[in-house]
Every structure is written in C-alpha cells, then in structure tokens.
Amino acid sequence: MASNSETGHAKNVANFEKLVSFCSGYGADYNPSNSEIAIEALTTMQTDSQNAINSVNSSLPAYNNAIAAREGAFKPLSKLITRVMNALKAANPSAALIDDTLTLVCKLQGRRA
Numbered sequence: 107m108a109s110n111s112e113t114g115h116a117k118n119v120a121n122f123e124k125l126v127s128f129c130s131g132y133g134a135d136y137n138p139s140n141s142e143i144a145i146e147a148l149t150t151m152q153t154d155s156q157n158a159i160n161s162v163n164s165s166l167p168a169y170n171n172a173i174a175a176r177e178g179a180f181k182p183l184s185k186l187i188t189r190v191m192n193a194l195k196a197a198n199p200s201a202a203l204i205d206d207t208l209t210l211v212c213k214l215q216g217r218r219a
Contacts, residue, residue, distance in 0.1 A: 115162075119155045126152050180214065187211050 126148045129136050138144060191211050195204065212218065 116159055119152070119159050122148075122152055122155060180216070184215055187214055 126145070129148065130145055136145065141147060188211075191207060194207055
C-alpha cells in the first residue's frame, strides 16, 4: 500500500511557515534571548527557504530535459556496443582486453561492472 504522508523539503518549508505564524501569534510574549530564533530571523529564514524551493522547482524541468536528451543520445549505442563486444569475443583476444573492453561497455550502457 502506498504511503499517504507528505515528505520532503517543500513539506518542511510549509511546516516552518506554520511555526513562524504560531510564534508570531504570541506577539510581545514571544521574546527569546537568542536572536537567531527571533521573529525577524525566522521570517528571513522562511523567505530564503521558500526562494530556494522556488528556484529548484523552476530549474527542475531543464534538468529533466537534459537527462532525457542524454538518455536518448546513448540509447542507440546500446545495441551497437553489444554487437561490437560480441565481435571482439569472437576474435578470441586476451582476457585482459576483454575485461578492459567490458569495463568500457558497462560505463557506456550505464551498468555496474
């Protein structure tokens, strides 16, 4: 069964926003001695974190498009690499050459050695 809980940075930022509004609700009664948890500092941190989330969300499509383009560029190589590797094995080269070539094949196909 799939989990229904929300997780991740966006959820943390949303919860932080709730915390800031909760602390702001106390008004003058909320007066911490630590300046890092004062309302002004918390509000600044909340704004910075929301800006960071927005920045990631705006750059994510470009990142996904770059990944798709790279996968598309390497996809036709997979069959060619397999054929070349089989032709190399048929030539009966040394075991060291096969191992070195297999390492390159695994890198190009995105598999573990």
